[in-house]
Amino acid sequence: MTAREYDLIVIGAGPVGENVADRARAGGLSVAIVESELVGGECSFWACIPSKALLRPGAAVRAARAVDGAKQAVTGDLDVAAVLRRRDTFVHEWDDTSQVDWLIDIGADLVRGHGRITGERAVEVTGADGSVTSLVALHAVAVCTGSAALLPDIPGLADAAAWTSREATGAREIPPSLAIIGGGVVACEMATAFSDLGASVTVLARSGLLGGLEPFAGDLVTAALRERGVDVRTGVSPAEVRRDGAGDVVLTLDDGSEVRAAEVLVATGRVPRTGDLGLDSIDIAPGTWLDVDDTLRVRGTDWLYAVGDSNHRALLTHQGKYQARAAGDVIAARANGTATDAAPWGAHAATADHDAVPQVVFTDPEVAAVGLTADRARERGLEVRVVDYDLGAVSGASEYADDYRGGARMVVDESRGVLVGATLVGPDVAELLHAATVAIVGEVPIGRLWHAVPAYPTISEVWLRLLEAYGRPTPS
Template identity: 75%
Template structure:
């Protein structure tokens, strides 16, 4: 079988794979992308876009109820059917025609089917009908297959047919009750969503919620979930699970209690989707995370790259796309014979995913964070100053809502006199995050921040309050 030759072959056509392919194409390379599902990937159809679309209905309703004059116009709860219709529109009814058209317009070839590495610089693609095509890469192969939900080793859980996040965001019939395992971002967002749909939610987490963030963030989400009618159980493990004859799932917890729900959602972590991409053909372990350098090249190879979740650096779409832009540029530059390993301008490297990762958790209240927490900065040996501020004291908060509640924490490195971490908790704080990200990445000196004047009256005035507190 004659191989089809390209400069670059990308396995996985999610937003990360699309970006690396596009950057390489703009750099003058011929590119093919391989996809076994939908072009646009997890984010477009089962994760970021549908979940945030579904969450928005409840958030908008809560915002209206917190403003006198709008509150009186609210006469009901979330219209679940309408929210699901809006979700369907956002995901184009799980039709990727527009994404395929974009690839075609960009001059990137799409090969449908399951792609596996079968030799150095070689990918064999098996289409749904069993036909195979071999793609040969002159310069590089990129693995961009993402991650999948981790199914924890709990007796009976697999046989209970648990939901993953895909089932939750693709829901057609909202269950009367839902048990959620895991207190991370997915678990907290889905608890917020299904509570807004009128579902009886029980969230079970071994420790507190949002454990990698500042403790006050998880505490605020717990309070809000309970106020919304959800039950939050922490400090317990699920020991067994069973699907009962009546269709319900029964979970037995480590304290001897039981939780019964119509469905159970597993949100306890992620695993790399590398179990069947042919890693063994090049001496790597199937199912492993792929260790890459800052040019996203897999260590030990001069032709194999990995981007996005499979690198385990930062499992977020925006960070994966950032990695993809760097990888696409570096692959094109190396193909031209350029020396980019020590590029002083840093264009061809991905470093922001080490210490400046922005993330928004779309719960009620929202949680937006970037860089260090107090705990991580202390563990890193930094000499820090922590500045907390109650967002309800900012003038913009009083115009935003009648009962605004929120908190903002800044972590300053006292030796370098720069911001190294920020966490915001409150309504619509996602829009505060990028200013903090720019400050951290740009290492803007505190003395210069005094000249970045926040508009009045906005919640962004917290920046001025931070500096005033810092100066005391």
């Protein structure tokens, strides 16, 4: 069997793989992209897109009910069937035709099936019918296989038909009750969505919610969930899980109590989808996160790249796409011989994954954060000053909702006089985040930020209030 040759082989056709392929094609390379499921990947069909479609209707109703004069017009509950139909349109009924057409338009070849590395620059693809296609990369192979839900080793969990985020975002009907194991982003977002859609929700978190963010963010989200009837239990973990005779899930907790629910969702983290990738053929342990440099090349190789979740730098779609643009440019530059000693990456490297990662948690209130938390900044040895402000005290917030509740924090590196972190919590704060991201990435001095005047009356005025609380720097 003759192998098909390409400059670049991309394994995984999610948003990350698509962007690697697009940039490499723009650089003149021939590209094959391998996909065993749907082109468009996890984000398009089982994560970012459907989850936000499920969350928005509840947020819209609460926004209307937060304003006197509007709340009187909202007299009913969500139409669950309509919410699910709208979600289905966002994922195109789990049909990837439009994504495939886009790959064709950019000139990449799609190879359907499961790809495995069989040696240096060699990939075999096994199709659903058992057919095998051999591919050879003249320059590079990019692993863009993403991550999968971690299933913790809890007795009985494997036999309980537990949901992961995929089953939750793709639910065809809303169960009467849902137990969620975990306290991270997926757990909080799905607790929000399913409680909005009528389920009785219990969250079981070993520690507080949203532990990787500023503590006040988790506290505000916890309070809001409890106000809406969600049973948030912290400091407990399931010791055993089973289905009873009626089909309900019974979770025995480590404090001896029990929780019963129609379904259980596991949201305890992610694992790399590298277990069945053939990594052992090139002396890399299967199932591991792949260690890369800032050009996304796997350390110890000159041809293998890992982009997106598989390298564990930042498990977020927008960061994966950012990496993908850098990797595609790098691969093309190296293949075309335009990389130099002065710029060995040829174009640009991915550096924003270190200290300037923006993230939004689409709970209600929303959480928007970028950069370092105060604790992490101190761990880095920075000279930290923290400034907090009540977001509900901003004039624009009172226009937005009659009882706007939220908070804002900026973390300043005093030695340089620049922001290194910012967190905002409140309804619709996501659209405020990019201003903080630009300030952090651009290392804009605090003194210059005084001249970035926010419009009045908007919630963006919080930046002025934070600066006033900080105090005007002394002119040098």
